[in-house]
Amino acid sequence: MGSELKSLTGSNGSLAQHEDSPRGVSGAFKDERPLLKSDSNAGVAESTESIEEMEKKYAPYVRHDVYGTMGLGPWETKEKVLLGIALSILVPIRLVIGMLILVLYYLICRICTLFSAPNRDEEQEDYAHMGGWRRTTVINSGRFLSRAMLFTLGFYWISESHRSSSDQGESTGLRDESERPGAIVSNHVSHLDILYHMSSSFPSFVAKRSVAKLPLVGLISKCLGCVYVQRESKSSDFKGVAGIVTQRIIEAHQNELSPRMLLFPEGTTTNGDFLLPFKTGAFLAKVPVLPVIVRYPYSRFSPAWDTISGARHIFLLLCQFVNYMEVVHLPAYYPSEEEKENPKLYANNVRKLMAVEGNLTLSEIGLAEKRIYHAALNGMFSQS
Numbered sequence: 001m002g003s004e005l006k007s008l009t010g011s012n013g014s015l016a017q018h019e020d021s022p023r024g025v026s027g028a029f030k031d032e033r034p035l036l037k038s039d040s041n042a043g044v045a046e047s048t049e050s051i052e053e054m055e056k057k058y059a060p061y062v063r064h065d066v067y068g069t070m071g072l073g074p075w076e077t078k079e080k081v082l083l084g085i086a087l088s089i090l091v092p093i094r095l096v097i098g099m100l101i102l103v104l105y106y107l108i109c110r111i112c113t114l115f116s117a118p119n120r121d122e123e124q125e126d127y128a129h130m131g132g133w134r135r136t137t138v139i140n141s142g143r144f145l146s147r148a149m150l151f152t153l154g155f156y157w158i159s160e161s162h163r164s165s166s167d168q169g170e171s172t173g174l175r176d177e178s179e180r181p182g183a184i185v186s187n188h189v190s191h192l193d194i195l196y197h198m199s200s201s202f203p204s205f206v207a208k209r210s211v212a213k214l215p216l217v218g219l220i221s222k223c224l225g226c227v228y229v230q231r232e233s234k235s236s237d238f239k240g241v242a243g244i245v246t247q248r249i250i251e252a253h254q255n256e257l258s259p260r261m262l263l264f265p266e267g268t269t270t271n272g273d274f275l276l277p278f279k280t281g282a283f284l285a286k287v288p289v290l291p292v293i294v295r296y297p298y299s300r301f302s303p304a305w306d307t308i309s310g311a312r313h314i315f316l317l318l319c320q321f322v323n324y325m326e327v328v329h330l331p332a333y334y335p336s337e338e339e340k341e342n343p344k345l346y347a348n349n350v351r352k353l354m355a356v357e358g359n360l361t362l363s364e365i366g367l368a369e370k371r372i373y374h375a376a377l378n379g380m381f382s383q384s
Contacts, residue, residue: 051380058373060274060363065302070377071312079300086319094318097152105145106216109223112138118222124244125212128204128225128259138223139202146199150192154323158196163357165331181260181288181332182253185350187360188264189272190305192317193294196325198224203262204248206241225259242281249285260290265347268367271306272296275360278347286340291330291350293358298324307377330357 051069055062063069066079075083109127112134118125130138150158184203186193197203204225212218212228227248229241251258265278272295282289296303301320305313317323333353339346355362 054373054376058365058369059361060270060276060365061306061370061373062271063302063304063306063308064271065298066300067308067316069307070381071308071316072381083316083319086321090321091315091318094152098149101145101149101152102216105141106219108141109138109219113219113223121244124228126204126222126225128223129257130223131257142220142223143199143202146195146202150195150199150325153192153317154320155192155325156322157324159324159326160329161327162329163331179288179332179334180253180256181290182249182251182285183282183287184260184262184290184292185265185278185282185354186262186292186294187272187275187354187358188266188269189294189296190269190303192296192303192325193264196294196327197262197292200327201260201262203260205262206245227261242284245281246285249282249287253285253287265351266366268370269305270363271302271304273361274363275351275355275358276363276366278351280343280347283335283339283343283346283350286335286343286346288332288334289350290332291354291357293328293330293354293360295326295328295358296324297326307374328358330354 063071067073067075112130113127116127116130116134118127119129127138184197184201186197194205202224204227205221207221207226207228209228209230211221211226214221225248227241227244245261245263248258248261252260261282263282265280265282266276267279268276270276301316301323303313303317303323303325308316330353333350335346339349351362354360
C-alpha cells in the first residue's frame with residue numbers, strides 16, 4: 001500500500017510519509033525545514049552543477065544500477081533484449097497474478113467487515129480493532145497474500161536475520177523486558193517495504209487520506225488500521241495526527257491485541273545505502289520500539305525508489321526475473337529515562353544503532369534536498 005507520508009513533526013524527528021511512496025506510512029510529524037517544490041526554477045538553478053557534483057551532494061538519492069539516473073539509461077543492447085523478453089512474457093503474467101491477489105484479499109476484507117461498524121475518530125476510520133475470527137482471518141490472509149505478492153514480483157527468497165540483545169552489549173538502553181514495544185521503526189527504501197512488513201508483522205501504517213477512497217486498496221487500508229493524514233495539512237491537523245499515532249503506539253504497548261504502528265522516521269525514501277535524520281513521531285510515546293533494517297541487493301535493477309518515477313519503477317521491477325531483499329531485525333530498544341524525556345535524543349540513538357547494525361552511512365540531508373535534486377535532474381533531462 002504504498003504510502004506517501006508527509007512530515008508530521010520535529011525537525012529531526014517525527015512521523016512522516018515520504019512524497020514518493022503510494023503509501024501509507026512513514027514516521028514523522030512535522031518537518032520544520034522548508035519543503036521546496038520541484039519547479040522549473042529550482043531545476044535550472046541546480047543544473048549549473050555537474051552531474052558528478054550533484055551526486056556527491058545528494059548521495060542518498062543517487063541511483064547506481066544499470067538503468068542509469070532516473071532509470072532513463074542509456075541502456076545497453078543486452079538490457080533492451082532482456083526487457084523485451086520480460087515485457088512480452090513475464091510482465092503480463094505478474095500483472096494478472098498480482099491483480100488476482102489484490103482482488104482476493106479485498107474480498108476477504110469485505111466479508112470480514114460485513115455487519116461490522118468501523119472505529120471512527122474525527123476523520124479516521126478503520127477496522128484495526130476487530131476481534132475474533134474476523135481479525136484472525138484478516139491478519140493471517142494478509143500476511144500470506146503479501147508474501148505471495150512479493151513472490152510474484154520476483155522476491156523468491158528473503159534473507160532475514162534476528163540480532164540478539166547480547167550482540168549489542170548495553171547499547172539498547174535500560175530494559176524492562178516485560179514492556180511490549182509499541183512501534184516498529186524501519187529505514188525506508190521502497191514501496192515494497194510495506195509489503196514486507198505486512199507479511200512479517202501486519203502493523204498499522206500512516207497513509208494519505210486519499211488512500212481510504214481508492215478502489216480495493218481503500219478497504220484493505222482500513223483493515224490494516226491506517227492513520228490517515230492530509231498531504232498538505234495545516235499544522236493543527238498535524239498535531240491531531242501526532243496525537244492519534246502516539247495513542248495508537250501506547251495502546252499497542254499496553255495491549256497485545258492492538259496492532260503495532262510501523263513508522264518510517266526518515267520521512268522519505270533513499271537509495272538504501274544511507275540513513276537520514278529521524279523525526280520524533282515514533283518516539284513521543286516513551287515506549288520501546290522494534291528497529292528493522294531493509295536492504296535490496298541487486299546486480300541490474302535497484303528496487304529503491306529514489307530518483308525514478310513511479311511508473312518507470314514499477315515497469316522495471318516487473319521486468320526483473322529475480323529480485324533480492326535482506327532484512328535485519330534488531331532486538332527491542334528500551335529507552336532510558338533521559339531518552340523518554342528527550343524524544344530527539346531517543347530518535348538519534350536508535351538511528352545510530354541502526355546505522356551501525358545495518359552498515360548504513362549517516363546523512364544529514366532530508367526531503368527538501370531530495371526535491372531540489374529531483375528538480376535539477378528534471379531540468380537537465382528536459383533540456384537535453
